[in-house]
Amino acid sequence: MTVHIGAKPGDIAETVLMPGDPYRARWAAETFLQDAKLVNEVRGMLGFTGTYKGNRVTIQGSGMGMPSLSIYANELMTEYGAQTLIRIGSCGGMQPHVAVRDVIIAMSATTITSPSSGIFKEINFAPTADYALLAAAVAVAKGKNTTTHVGGIYSSDVFYSERPDLDEQMVRHGILGVEMEAAELYTLAARHGRRALAILTVSDHLQTGEALPSEDREKTFGDMVEIALDAAFT
Numbered sequence: 001m002t003v004h005i006g007a008k009p010g011d012i013a014e015t016v017l018m019p020g021d022p023y024r025a026r027w028a029a030e031t032f033l034q035d036a037k038l039v040n041e042v043r044g045m046l047g048f049t050g051t052y053k054g055n056r057v058t059i060q061g062s063g064m065g066m067p068s069l070s071i072y073a074n075e076l077m078t079e080y081g082a083q084t085l086i087r088i089g090s091c092g093g094m095q096p097h098v099a100v101r102d103v104i105i106a107m108s109a110t111t112i113t114s115p116s117s118g119i120f121k122e123i124n125f126a127p128t129a130d131y132a133l134l135a136a137a138v139a140v141a142k143g144k145n146t147t148t149h150v151g152g153i154y155s156s157d158v159f160y161s162e163r164p165d166l167d168e169q170m171v172r173h174g175i176l177g178v179e180m181e182a183a184e185l186y187t188l189a190a191r192h193g194r195r196a197l198a199i200l201t202v203s204d205h206l207q208t209g210e211a212l213p214s215e216d217r218e219k220t221f222g223d224m225v226e227i228a229l230d231a232a233f234t
């Protein structure tokens, strides 16, 4: 076990899905995995390991924000040997052609700051998804009738933005959506030579103010989990 994960050695699979919400980790494990068992509940950040079509997989919550994700991703990679980490989450849409219920497969993740900013100093590192994983997710998504966008997202440190001028520049430069975790996941995966990807459902929209009704969230979230699982084992 580690400082923040109570799983025993061998309890965590090489492939890990990371929703922000631990209750979504439980729902996804119960819905998609066979023989799912709880392997972590330290601080309520639930983690489950089971199999998907015969492949071993762990679904571990990351919490909200890059500092929280950084703790779990670091420990999963350095202490449990996770090789493929896929964030499955929600985001806010930032382009008129990106609608609520759509899925975004994040090629890159822009930040103002991140937990890794301190070590990069004057380097503007470009957090980037693993290409093979991204290509597999795009191929799987094509087989579903979910509208999918592939491009850059913005990993913010705040949900309540005080800088509309920054949001404006992100929109101007084609950023598809905003969330709060992917950039640090991509940076840590690059640091540790692992594969990472973020697949996001658009659950609210910054321009239209629309928000996904709660009854729709489970369906769109389920589609995204399936894309992640099928892409991970392609």
Ligand SMILES: Nc1nc2c(nc(Br)n2[C@@H]2O[C@H](CO)[C@@H](O)[C@H]2O)c(=O)[nH]1
Residues within 6 Å of the ligand: 020, 063, 064, 065, 089, 090, 091, 092, 093, 156, 158, 159, 160, 178, 179, 180, 181, 203, 204, 206
């Ligand atoms: N900053 C930000 N985060 C968002 C937004 N919509 C969603 Br869903 N999120 C994500 O949802 C959580 C906040 O509700 C964080 O973990 C973010 O990744 C949004 O409009 N803005």
